[in-house]
Amino acid sequence: MTPATATPMRTRTGPIPTQTHQPTIEIAGPIRDRYDEILTPDAIAFLTELHQRFGSRRHDRLADRMRRRFEVGNGHDPQFRSDTAHIREDAEWQVAGAGPGLEDRRVEITGPTDPKMTINALNSGAKVWLADQEDATSPTWKNVIEGQLSLRDAIRGELSFTSPEGKRYEVTAEQTPTIVMRPRGWHLTENHLRFTDRTGRTMNASGSLVDYGLYFFHNAKQLIENGRGPYFYIAKLESSEEAKLWDDIFSFSEEYIGIPHGTIRATVLIETLPAAFEMEEILFELRDHIAGLNAGRWDYIFSIIKNYRGRGARFVLPDRSEVTMTVPFMRAYTELLVKTCHKRGAFAIGGMSAFIPNRRDPEVTERAFEKVAADKKREAGDGFDGTWVAHPDLIPVARAEFDAVLGERPNQLDRQRPEVEVAASDLIDVHIGRPVTEQGVHGNVSVAIRYIEAWLRGLGAVAIDNLMEDAATAEISRSQVWQWIHQDRSTAEGTRITREYIEGLIDEVLATADRGDGDRFDDAAEIFRDVALGQEFPAFLTLPAYSRFLVETD
Incomplete structure (x- = not known):
């Protein structure tokens, strides 16, 4: 029997060449009427650049979040960082502050970006509209792209809407709110856009980069021409490293389309427990681009539960209705936010009371007005420069409470709150003393x-x-x-x-x-x-x- 002859193995010297690919984004979702006005080749090229340059850092930051949650869950309470103490102790630095149209933010209305809600927000009389592609928007492909179309048309004065019942909606206000757009948080993906990197690996696009990138690319120059600017609310941030990532994205974007560095303004929601321990560091990393911080109360409560869910009975919160803004950990967090913002020349924006009026029920409406008025009176008295509402009928209620404190002043940045001293233990003092029912x-x-x-x-x-x-x-x-x-x-x-x-x-x-x-x-x-x-x-x-x-x- 003749043995088989083996083929001699060839040896290779030097590094094995790595196959490289041109980074691309493929549109995997259906293209409906006018979607091509948003998903243009140039806009897709910009999204591709954002993903190629910043996508891996996004994944690193998400891994950091998991590590920190694991540490808290295993008994390591968060602390103010020792490695960044020099930032907190340096009294000299200040943030960029308000851009054009953001000088007075006493009442901001929040809401999704469908055509009807966009028009209602622009007609509302608020100073600012938080155009929300995040928690107030279900991220269907239709909502993601058609929300971008609503914003594009509104910014150019071209938006109108006729309801299925035949009612026509148009922007009629002489002075419309300044638009501050909120993209999705880092954790969410956009599965209707698929990014392939240089190594040939394909993955779902980042919801944050998609929402931010499409809005910025199509509207930044038009917003500047309108006397405003490309402004963003940044949600779910957990660290100053995440803030630095956003700052680098902003700087790259400004250079990419040829507008001055610092044109973008961001307002960061402090709505996670880790971020509450890094407010000054977040402001510092975004200092060329940041206008202020917002006290995102509902996500903050969720973050407390998420981080301490397994740490024993003393971290169990009672009925949701009992976790108000005056309980110890919420009081400490908001007072620290105001003090931190005003120390650095940043706006402190209050959160949203959940109570809303019912035009068919006067008793419900009266109760909502009372609750919201008390909430906004507390915020204005604590030093906040503005606040959120979710319904147009609440704007006069909130404005009255801030007018009573601000008068003709656009803000109260000069109120420093030196008497506020918040320890790390105060931020996790969740003892409320109420039962679960x-x-x-x-x-x-x-x-x-x-x-x-x-x-x-x-x-x-x-x-x-x-x-x-x-x-x-x-x-x-x-x-x-x-x-x-x-x-x-x-x-x-x-x-x-x-x-x-x-x-x-x-x-x-x-x-x-x-x-x-x-x-x-x-x-x-x-x-x-x-x-x-x-x-x-x-x-x-x-x-x-x-x-x-x-x-x-x-």
């Missing part, structure tokens, strides 16, 4: 499922039980349920909060739901079970909900 548990289950159901139908901001709910408030609701179960809590009435108990409440909610053609209650309940009853705790409920139900496939 059966009503509170039922409310969380009901609100979360009803909100998720609306979100799956493309609605991001939803009025439920006379409160404005968005993704952040839904996150509080489901994360509290998860924590109550895993910390073996019982209600004030003596009922143990178990998976079986919550399953019974889910059945009640589904049995009484306002069903109709195309409702998504069964899907919503499925998502709620996954994010509230599972052994693992998903970092955001929107991640599994988006990938499972909102991505359009051929």
